[in-house]
Amino acid sequence: MRNTVGWQVEGPSPALRRTPLERRDLRPDDLAVRVDYCGVCHTDLHAVSSWDGAGGRRLVPGHEFTGVVTETGPAVTRFTVGDPVAVGNIVDSCGECAMCRAGQENFCHAFPTLTYDGTDRHDGSTTLGGYSREYVVRDRFAHALPAGLDPAAAAPLLCAGITVWEPLHTLGVGPGTRVAVAGLGGLGHLAVKIAVALGAPTSVVSRSPDKAADARRLGAHGLIVSTDPEQLADARDRFDVVIDTVSAPHDLGPYLRLVAMDGTLSHVGHLGPVTVETTDLLVGRKKLSSAGSGGTPATAAMLDFCAEHGITADIELLPSARVNEALDRLRRNDVRYRFVLDMSDLD
Ligand SMILES: NC(=O)c1ccc[n+]([C@@H]2O[C@H](COP(=O)([O-])OP(=O)(O)OC[C@H]3O[C@@H](n4cnc5c(N)ncnc54)[C@H](OP(=O)(O)O)[C@@H]3O)[C@@H](O)[C@H]2O)c1
Ligand SMILES: [Zn+2]
Numbered sequence: 001m002r003n004t005v006g007w008q009v010e011g012p013s014p015a016l017r018r019t020p021l022e023r024r025d026l027r028p029d030d031l032a033v034r035v036d037y038c039g040v041c042h043t044d045l046h047a048v049s050s051w052d053g054a055g056g057r058r059l060v061p062g063h064e065f066t067g068v069v070t071e072t073g074p075a076v077t078r079f080t081v082g083d084p085v086a087v088g089n090i091v092d093s094c095g096e097c098a099m100c101r102a103g104q105e106n107f108c109h110a111f112p113t114l115t116y117d118g119t120d121r122h123d124g125s126t127t128l129g130g131y132s133r134e135y136v137v138r139d140r141f142a143h144a145l146p147a148g149l150d151p152a153a154a155a156p157l158l159c160a161g162i163t164v165w166e167p168l169h170t171l172g173v174g175p176g177t178r179v180a181v182a183g184l185g186g187l188g189h190l191a192v193k194i195a196v197a198l199g200a201p202t203s204v205v206s207r208s209p210d211k212a213a214d215a216r217r218l219g220a221h222g223l224i225v226s227t228d229p230e231q232l233a234d235a236r237d238r239f240d241v242v243i244d245t246v247s248a249p250h251d252l253g254p255y256l257r258l259v260a261m262d263g264t265l266s267h268v269g270h271l272g273p274v275t276v277e278t279t280d281l282l283v284g285r286k287k288l289s290s291a292g293s294g295g296t297p298a299t300a301a302m303l304d305f306c307a308e309h310g311i312t313a314d315i316e317l318l319p320s321a322r323v324n325e326a327l328d329r330l331r332r333n334d335v336r337y338r339f340v341l342d343m344s345d346l347d
């Protein structure tokens with residue numbers, strides 16, 4: 001085993017502590033990656049907040065990181081030592097089912113191996129995430145980080161970015177598509193940047209009117225205040241695509257009513273049961289969809305697109321020792337728009 005160090009939730013306490021960790025010895029198709037920067041996703045916060053440590057499992061969050069290859073297994077051909085790489089929230093899949101064959105490993109019928117709190121397909125161990133100094137990953141699930149992308153600000157592309165790229169791309173968003181993004185956070189601000197770069201006139205729907213100037217700076221036309229019934233009524237039926245990134249359970253009705261005839265509400269935020277009033281779909285033949293993460297071809301395409309258009313996240317970079325502060329502030333919606341942890345303080 002290889003020794004490293006990371007930030008782990010201890011028992012039922014929500015605080016993360018610096019802890020020695022072990023990584024597996026490299027399999028033939030594995031890379032060892034020195035993790036330099038790891039984004040703090042709201043999913044990490046959901047995981048930490050609900051963690052009970054049952055069954056002695058361990059939680060080391062982190063599933064959007066960039067770093068440098070430090071060692072390669074003998075069967076690795078795509079990478080060599082020193083290459084800058086990026087890893088998202090999937091680190092393996094069955095490779096044989098229809099979804100994997102279609103390059104949609106994120107929908108693997110045998111369930112993809114998640115970067116943390118997943119189960120390794122070979123040794124059954126629980127995967128430990130990127131809030132650590134080293135990660136060992138199967139080469140197929142590492143992505144070359146395109147030159148020109150700042151490695152700290154690019155880290156959030158690997159979860160937040162790909163999660164909004166897939167629906168924007170597959171819904172055919174382009175010049176003239178009227179897009180609204182609900183929730184201006186980590187996912188939301190990247191959805192705005194990508195939709196704008198795709199040529200789509202884009203608006204933000206937010207409960208935070210003080211984000212209006214940021215919305216415009218990001219390229220949006222404006223911000224609709226989601227708590228103002230008059231503004232919502234004015235925006236009725238106005239958008240071909242609404243990307244809902246809100247991180248708390250909520251009623252979909254107000255967002256469906258923003259969708260134009262035959263348009264789509266893509267719900268990629270808080271996962272869990274939702275209640276839908278069918279007349280909110282019926283009136284205007286609207287569609288409700290969801291998505292999560294992305295396959296390896298889409299992730300590579302998203303990274304190329306972001307490199308071409310100079311898109312990275314707006315980040316606040318903190319030493320990893322301040323991870324608990326980052327999670328507390330994320331809980332309070334006090335981030336513009338993604339915390340990224342600098343792992344170099346773990347050396
Ligand atoms: N589908 C997937 O694969 C996938 C991948 C990554 C994340 N997620 C999920 O997506 C959600 C967003 O993640 P994130 O990292 O972007 O979170 P985030 O940075 O905290 O952003 C979430 C935004 O939602 C809005 N919001 C938060 N609480 C709200 C409430 N109670 N009512 C209304 N709006 C609220 C806020 O925007 P405003 O201030 O503008 O209203 C906030 O900035 C999380 O639930 C996360 O678990 C899903
Ligand atoms: Zn995430």
Ligand SMILES: [Zn+2]
Binds near residue numbers: 109
């Ligand atoms: Zn599969």
